[in-house]
Amino acid sequence: MTQEVTVNIDGAFIRAPKGSTVLDAALGAGICIPHLCRVPYLEDIGACRLCIVEHIENGRSKITTSCTLLVQEGMRILSNTDRIRKLRRNIAELLVTEAPNSRAIQDIALRCGVVETRYPFRNSDCVLCGRCVRACTGHFGEKAIGFVGRGKDRRVESPFNLYSELCNECGRCIDLCPMTIVPCDGNMKPGEGRLCGNCESKMLTEEAAQGYCIGCYMGDGFQCERSITNTL
Amino acid sequence: MPSPTITTLLEGHRSQPHQLIEALQDVQKHYGYISEDSMRSISDELGVSLMEVYSVASFYKAFSLQPRGKNIIAVCTGTACHVRGAKMVLNQAISQIGAEPGEISKDGLFTIEHVNCLGACALGPVVTENESVHHHMDPGKLRKLIKSLKKGDKEGASHV
Structure with missing residues (x-):
């Protein structure tokens, strides 16, 4: 039998199996913490930083990514405070200006309350979430693609930028890529990047209500467990 | 071209994935840069995937992937x-x-x-x-x- 611990997330006492992450526990209990780089069956690396939470320990709060934070007995987590919302909005704003051509990222930005952007749109086609890289290395281990370079030159590539003979064309990297779901209006050309905001009517944008599940649709592979179980 | 000597260079690192950086340093010291062939040899000898070798070599500024002058x-x-x-x-x-x-x-x-x-x-x-x-x-x-x-x-x- 798996051992269970009790954690306090946003005031709710949640039982979660030992060794699971705070994000998993929260999503399992229907507390929606926005997330992008997480894939349920892959190792989490905390790349997108969207799932940040406040971890209160000895009266001090520490901000960390919930996907890399393991549950502990008696933990106190706050996922929807003013501070978190402000930081998360900033992160979502940066992500959407980097890659406005993704329905998933546009929806996440809207969900995190981004109404205007203060940065120029880059129309890049990668946000380095690492979903493809982890799909290729983690579970099945082909290791045909990976991160190359560092800092602003970091990119996803195969060795020497040649077609890797290790790739067996399973297509898992493409299935998991947030850039494959284009916004409803179609692709934006460079320089025409904007917030699409198409789904505004469907989304609950009121800031304080962000902790509740609204059954958002982020495209295949991006739903949390709750919406998957709802549709089944 | 580097095949006969690179095997001797990697002698002490064989089958030890954690010695990847040391192996790369040795190759860099010996040839002045890390070629595609040497990266493939390192990958084979150390049992590390080629992707990992390439990631590490491209990450550190101390490793040069292009030939360097004398x-x-x-x-x-x-x-x-x-x-x-x-x-x-x-x-x-x-x-x-x-x-x-x-x-x-x-x-x-x-x-x-x-x-x-x-x-x-x-x-x-x-x-x-x-x-x-x-x-x-x-x-x-x-x-x-x-x-x-x-x-x-x-x-x-x-x-x-």
Whole structure:
């Protein structure tokens, strides 16, 4: 039998199996913490930083990514405070200006309350979430693609930028890529990047209500467990 | 080409994935850079995937993936050196050698690099030529340095 611990997330006492992450526990209990780089069956690396939470320990709060934070007995987590919302909005704003051509990222930005952007749109086609890289290395281990370079030159590539003979064309990297779901209006050309905001009517944008599940649709592979179980 | 010697280079690292950086350092020291072939050999010998070798080699600035010249001239472009005219020194070096930073010169003798700080700010602008440090550089002194290096190479052995 798996051992269970009790954690306090946003005031709710949640039982979660030992060794699971705070994000998993929260999503399992229907507390929606926005997330992008997480894939349920892959190792989490905390790349997108969207799932940040406040971890209160000895009266001090520490901000960390919930996907890399393991549950502990008696933990106190706050996922929807003013501070978190402000930081998360900033992160979502940066992500959407980097890659406005993704329905998933546009929806996440809207969900995190981004109404205007203060940065120029880059129309890049990668946000380095690492979903493809982890799909290729983690579970099945082909290791045909990976991160190359560092800092602003970091990119996803195969060795020497040649077609890797290790790739067996399973297509898992493409299935998991947030850039494959284009916004409803179609692709934006460079320089025409904007917030699409198409789904505004469907989304609950009121800031304080962000902790509740609204059954958002982020495209295949991006739903949390709750919406998957709802549709089944 | 590197096959017979690279196996001896990797002798101590065989089947030890955690020694990846040491292996790369040895190859870099021996060949001056890390070629595609040597990366493939390292991947085979150490049992690390090629992707991982390539990721690590491209991550660290200490590893060069392009061939480098016999003499490596590193111009410091840190704040203190910049204020004292490192830009002029760098431009002088580029025009003297005829290659952009990171590239190898046509005669295969020189590679220029720019580094962010050498930790000798009081002596700026600082230039290191191979392992020796030259202080208070200006375009004129650099020209002389490059000339003497070229001469040394022509005369043969004497210059190390």
